[in-house]
Amino acid sequence: MQAPKKLLVAGFAIATVASAGLFAHSAIAKGGSDLDSLATTIATKYHLNADQVKVTLDQFRQQKLAEREAAFTAELNQAVTDGKLTDKQKNDILTERATIKTKLASIKAMTDQTSRTAALKQLRADTKQWASDNNIPLRWLRASGYAMMGVAAAS
Numbered sequence: 664m665q666a667p668k669k670l671l672v673a674g675f676a677i678a679t680v681a682s683a684g685l686f687a688h689s690a691i692a693k694g695g696s697d698l699d700s701l702a703t704t705i706a707t708k709y710h711l712n713a714d715q716v717k718v719t720l721d722q723f724r725q726q727k728l729a730e731r732e733a734a735f736t737a738e739l740n741q742a743v744t745d746g747k748l749t750d751k752q753k754n755d756i757l758t759e760r761a762t763i764k765t766k767l768a769s770i771k772a773m774t775d776q777t778s779r780t781a782a783l784k785q786l787r788a789d790t791k792q793w794a795s796d797n798n799i800p801l802r803w804l805r806a807s808g809y810a811m812m813g814v815a816a817a818s
Contacts, residue, residue, distance in 0.1 A: 698717070698720055698721065701720060703716075703717075739753055739756065739803070740753075748803070752797070755797055756799060756803045756804070759797075759804065760804060766786055770782045770783055770786065790804055
């Protein structure tokens with residue numbers, strides 16, 4: 664394939680990824696098979712190496728996750744500066760978010776849908792209780808993945 668044609672194909676692939684923003688956002692959030700499926704679809708359609716497309720999408724996913732984490736940290740720090748949260752609450756939030764992420768990874772690995780649904784329901788209830796017990800608005804846990812689970816209400 665000639666160099667200009669390769670660039671054109673690569674450009675179309677990038678445009679496809681960019682224009683598929685909503686699907687990609689869902690795939691990025693979920694990772695795993697959805698992201699692999701997107702990579703395979705792009706690779707097949709544009710005659711690209713599927714493994715290279717998967718690596719590129721994974722790098723993109725990691726970059727977006729890092730950007731979201733940095734934005735959340737900045738927002739959390741601003742809340743402390745503004746007096747909306749204390750340093751202790753900030754540290755408690757960060758600790759709880761790490762715990763939640765670990766629990767979510769375990770839940771994601773469950774193969775039984777009924778068990779997974781029950782575990783998510785229990786995690787939502789536990790999270791709401793933790794926020795209440797610690798006098799922390801539930802919205803501060805949204806960056807843990809809870810917005811997708813319907814836990815984080817505007818508070």
